[in-house]
Amino acid sequence: MQVLMYLIVIIPLVGALLSYVQKNRNGLRIVNFVASVAMTGLALVLVYQTARHGALRYGMFYIDELSGLLLTVVSILTLTATLYSFSYMEREVVQGHLAAARLPGYYAMLNILSFTMVAVLLVENLGLMWVAVEATTLASALLVAFQLNRTAIEAAWKYVMVCTVGICFALLGTILLYYTQVNVAGSAIEALSWLQLAALSERLDPVMVKLAFIFILIGYGTKAGLAPMHTWLPDAHSQAPSPVSGLLSGSLLSCAMYVIIRNLIIVQNTLGQAFGQYLLIGFGLLSVAIAIPFILLQHDIKRLLAYSSVEHMGLITLGLGIGTPLAVYGALLHIFNHAVAKSALFYLAGDITQEYHTKHILRIRGLITAMPLTGTLFMLFIIAAVGVPPFGIFTSKMTITWASFAAGQPVLGFFILLLLSGIFAGMIFYCAKMVLGAPAQPVRKAQSGALSQIAFLLSFLIIAGAGIYLPTWFNGMLLRAAALVSGGGY
Template identity: 45%
Template sequence: QIVSLVGFAAALYSAGYMEEELHDGEFSEKRLRWYYFLFHMFIFTMLSVCVTNNLGIMWVAIEATTLATTFLVGFYNKKPHHEAAWKYIIICTVGITLALFGVILTYHSAKGALGDIGYALNWSELLKEADRFEPHLIRLAFLFILVGYGTKAGLAPMHTWLPDAHSQAPSPISALFSGVLLNCSMYGIIRYHILASKCVGADYSGTLLMIFGFISILVSVPFIMVQKDFKRLLAFSSIEHIGIIALGLGFGGMYGIYGASLHAFNHAVVKSLLFFCAGNFFLKYKTREMDNIKGAIKIIPVTGVMFLIGIFAITGTPPFNIFLSEFLILADGFSSGKPLAIIFCSLVTIALVLIFVGFVYNMFKMIFGSAEPIPERGEGSKFTIVAMGFLLFFVLVVSIYVPPFLNKILQDIYNIVRNV
């Protein structure tokens, strides 16, 4: 659902955003056609990650997302974009290679238990027989998977590609990166987390998820506090939120897993909305520097209002949707009785307050300051506004209550993760 939802919104937003950039002479019509080809390849590869039941094919699909998106990061064909694209493909390829070792170790362990090599990477079959696998191999396999897929998910300290790629890619692609691609990579980790939990118990993989999640939140705080480029700020915020998801999965209780799944959805819609707003800011002000963007609420009022709502939502301000999922995750950690979880939750609570201060301080100047010189007032393409309104609808609905269809999906995820 997340791939389709955010993918639809990004396609709608692209129709307006890319047309305006084409009009401004940023690229040629031939290059625009190349953009749409890569855009749909990106969506296809992420859908492939979600629907395949074979862990080998899932690895291929995650690697394919790297190949499709490298050209999108370097789309504008300028030096900073080329540097970001090279950094992205090198770091993520190293990560995905480490994940391949994890896949091979899982295959080797499964082959010995299942006998039939045709099912040795079939996730459903692996899950049935996971308690027969060699525990030492599975522990090592999960570590490789966590570091490998964690690189693509943006978990610290393997996150270094993410701020550059998010900031240099076109805004619709940045939204897909943050809202969907990171979740697809986390989905790969979750599948192995379930296998490892059944084979060696949930404490091993859960503790590793907690540690990497906590480090990710901790690393993001100082960069959010001092950031000057608003797309890089949103990128570091994505590292924080992926860390929160990992933390919830690591806690392993009902509220933690349910909250982590809900947080993945909440972050996808809110962060995509913010990247769309960032795209509108760039179209109007021609800069990503927050110090040079002032008075957005007067210049582009619809975008300014949506951006303001998005800021409060992404920082977990009540009653917005992210507050609910963060509350569930932290409640699970505090109530778990695990000393490490309680320490992490206490420190994360402080970190979230600092992140709120950093966001509000930086973003309020953009929204309410006085712009000089004053850009021409008025919104851009109607397609961009409709796409943002579409995502805002889901932000507001889930802030009020969790719809039955979404609640059913989240409960199913909990049952699968706990192998009920």
């Protein structure tokens, strides 16, 4: 197990190194294919073991059910993003948007990004976690700017500035938390280990913890795309190359959310649930609400999806805010579902923009005729993303809503449903505009590459499967993770 954990961290690093020195394009593919498959496979084995045998700890590395869930997300998305990258980047080169010589750099950065994300999940220390989260920003910033055109640089600039300022706040919060820890336990104890913090949590100074949590929530919330700190998100997600957009939306946001959850566990123990609830529900509602106008009036396909991510992050936050085991379960399940669905949507959007040479929604028509598989899947994934059965997001969305009612907050539950139907209106409207009808240009049946099709179908199977049946071990893992969060304590 120990080896497994180290391997998961090391493989992407090695992959990055090998990619960077690789000049041969086929070699590049083989390296990345092997690296991503190996990492995903090992990660899933590790997750399965965790689910079966409980938390594992080796030095600074730690994995429990909560990080296991996130590791599932990150590893699956790494695999699909890599698979999709092959054909996407190839086409970028063919279409002349990109020099072939820059491909090694791309794959190296991609590997580093997945390394940083895995690091966020596996370290057992809030400080190191902060380091890893900041590292994800930096690794992805260059990927966002990868196209090096004006908009990409603009997006990257905003991304780095806003997120770094936000993350500075998170650092401030982390330091404050450390301060309380030192006050209680002296500096002898392992600093900022969240296991220790959670164990100490009942003795921490509530005032300071409160202050710390505010900074932490706002700081990591920036990274997780909570309104009103979400402003960078649509820019960055729309300008990055599509595989990266998928990864950013699917796993990076989830990782930031994971960090918030880790902090939340400690804070809840110290302060009781109410404090975190108010903040989380507030930010969650605001995020869902703020996404509505942008989704209702949107002309950029990738920005549409990005705002949908804001909405989903808001929903997850709401689930965490409601705080009952059921709601947290829903939120965690939602993290998983959203990651799979949204990443696939970004990939598909990438294919679509490459085919139509535009991101403008109103210039894209008749997808289902022009690109039958892509169009069909795009529509199905949109339907999945707005939370319609039989896809998983429906289950998690309704679980969160139901939890809200069950927790004695029917008004909140009703508002969630109402706001979500606003999102629904926008998403379905633009989806219908793009997918249906007769294509404007003469129909030339286009197909995506075989590997990317595999990526799409894999995502589709997961999201459809998650709506119908969750494997018992996975479900059990989710339940235990939810119990961790709402029960507080490890």
